[in-house]
Amino acid sequence: MIQVDQALHIIQENSFKMRAVKLKVNKALGFVLAETVFSPINMPPFRQSAMDGYAFVQGEDEYYKVIGGIQAGSHSDPHLQENEAIRIFTGAYVPNHADTVVMQEHVKREEDLITIEKMPQKGANIRAKGEQVEKGALVLEKDTVLSPAAIGYLACLGIIDVLVYQQPKVAILVTGSELIEPGKKLKKGKIFESNSVMLQAALISIGIRKTKVFRVKDKLKSTKKAIKKLLSNFDVILISGGISVGDYDFVKEALVKNDVEELFYKINQKPGKPLFFGKKGEKLVFALPGNPASSLTSFYVYVLPALKKRMGFEEIHQTEILRKSNATIQNPNGKTLFLKGLYDGTHVTVLESQSSAMLNTFAIANCLVVVPYDTTQIRKNQFVRLLPLN
Missing domain, CATH: 2.40.340.10 (MoeA, C-terminal, domain IV)
Structure with a gap:
């Protein structure tokens, strides 16, 4: 039996990042970057109006003749003469000869003539080319967790694919002859099985949706067979129950027969003392206590760091x-x-x-x-x- 800190250290030392894969940006929410991303363009790619208003060359006069308009998405580069302005909208291309945009709220217009009632500073309301990020500049560092804002940032630069760490496929194996699924008739001697639903929800909360639940009765042969199958098809296996020392607890024996290397078994803690952690190659196995509160506590303290390490997170432990x-x-x-x-x-x-x-x-x-x-x-x-x- 080991202490909590020892168990956490063993988990960290034996959990490895998944391989890196290319993923569409719109499918990468919650994934961790496996490469540093640099900008392929200037953003904005041209001088851009930050306001609805009028673009002009600032001089001493307050009166300007409006000679046209530019909406967002169009490209027009009229040569503005002295005392000329052009109607412009947010996000639109600012003509090369214009040096200022005045907000429409600060302008009085009569037909094609405007009076600027509040003169802005020269250069106001124009987003410079590359103001947000210049071509070739750092966008996001490796090991960044992709948030909705990060996804939007990549998309606005025209980036459609990113290299991320693959998320692990997780199997949940529920043991217990006394368990029945919620929704079925509750017979005498039976209880509703809740651990799989609970663990799936906990996995979803950290972004892991590739999960599948399997069930097995308290029999050695069927437990051994189920574990063998899961080791071939999943990256992480969470086993609920059957890991203590009762007459019908066959999980540990079934793991040994499947050549799962025991890294620790039993932790000096309450709740959740009968907790097993092992591996086969890079496949990780956690055999969790069957009692629901013990199982969920063990998930938060031990399983969560291992999964986050596999997902590519740098900070894997809960912040105390x-x-x-x-x-x-x-x-x-x-x-x-x-x-x-x-x-x-x-x-x-x-x-x-x-x-x-x-x-x-x-x-x-x-x-x-x-x-x-x-x-x-x-x-x-x-x-x-x-x-x-x-």
């Missing part, structure tokens, strides 16, 4: 924050505790009903309160570490 405890927390058994809590700007409250089998408080918690194994007590108003869940 500190808050003052609203009550004394006891830890008499020398285990690292992960307690469901609610925090605000200054304090955190540990919720009641910390049972590993129950999700009722997990459903309203916004953090896990972390009590180290070598801390026997956290006093009221003493700072405690939190892992935010939002």
Whole structure:
């Protein structure tokens, strides 16, 4: 049995980035860049009006004759004489001889004559060629996570393909003869299976949608067969239940028979002590506790960093924050505790009903309160570490 920090270190050392693939920009949201991107063009590619108004050559007069108009998307380059202006719209090409654009709100127009009532500074309201980014300049660095704004930025430069780290295909294997799917009739001795739905939702929250759920009864032969199949078709396998030491817990034996290398088994923590992490080649396997709260806690603390490492993220661990405890927390058994809590700007409250089998408080918690194994007590108003869940 190992400590939490040891387990996290082992996961980081044995999780490798997926291979890089070309992806259409409009399909790359949430992916991580596997290359640095440089601009293929100047942006804007020409001098561009920042306002609806009038382009002119600034002089001493306030009166200008309007000789035409330029809308966005057209290209017209009239030679403006002294005291001449041209009607122009936001995003439109600014004629080479114009040096200023005046907002239409600051102009009084009578037929083809305008009076500038509030003269702007010379050069006002014109976006220079390459003002946002020049051709050949850095656009986005390698390892950038592609947000909606980043997607838009790439698209406005005409970039349609990017090299990103492939997202892992994840299988969820649910074990347990007592489990039935929600929606079916609940017979005596059976319970509704929720871990697969919960884990799929957790995966979607970090952008992983290539998931598939499989189910197996508590039998060694069928468990071994299922794991063998999943190792051939998926990058990461999450197994729910069957990893403890009961008479019908066959997962660990089935993993050994499939030549999965054990990297650790059992962590000195509560909840979630019977947690297995192993690999076969670059395929990762997490055998999670069957109790729902233990399973979800283990996902946030251990599975999430491994998946983010595989996806190409540089920062893979949850960012910890500190808050003052609203009550004394006891830890008499020398285990690292992960307690469901609610925090605000200054304090955190540990919720009641910390049972590993129950999700009722997990459903309203916004953090896990972390009590180290070598801390026997956290006093009221003493700072405690939190892992935010939002």
